[in-house]
Amino acid sequence: MSAIEQPAFEVRLRSKRVQRELDSLREADHARIVSRLKALANDPRPRGCEKLHDAIFRVRIGDFRIIYLIDEEYRRIEVGGIRRRSERTYRGIEELFR
Numbered sequence: 001m002s003a004i005e006q007p008a009f010e011v012r013l014r015s016k017r018v019q020r021e022l023d024s025l026r027e028a029d030h031a032r033i034v035s036r037l038k039a040l041a042n043d044p045r046p047r048g049c050e051k052l053h054d055a056i057f058r059v060r061i062g063d064f065r066i067i068y069l070i071d072e073e074y075r076r077i078e079v080g081g082i083r084r085r086s087e088r089t090y091r092g093i094e095e096l097f098r
Helices: 014-024 027-040 093-098
Strands: 010-013 050-053 057-059 064-071 076-084
Touching: 010 014, 010 027, 010 064, 010 093, 014 057, 027 057, 027 064, 027 076, 050 064, 050 093, 064 093
Parallel strands: 010 076
Antiparallel strands: 050 057, 057 064, 064 076
């Protein structure tokens, strides 16, 4: 009998705004993003992720971007934004994590 594996990281939505962004998505997009968030718990730097600034990364899911911070010390991923790709997607990303 094997032990149940715990995720390497805890994934947290940083604010109510991020929860609203997630809740406002169409069902299919919502499911894809939730699936990717769960996968980030075990692999916070998946193939295709891009480092934006210090410990801030983004991962692409179709037309959407998940912007998140990796906190190695506390083994936590803090999601600062779930945004549809546009010219404004990456504006003010540092403020998402203050």
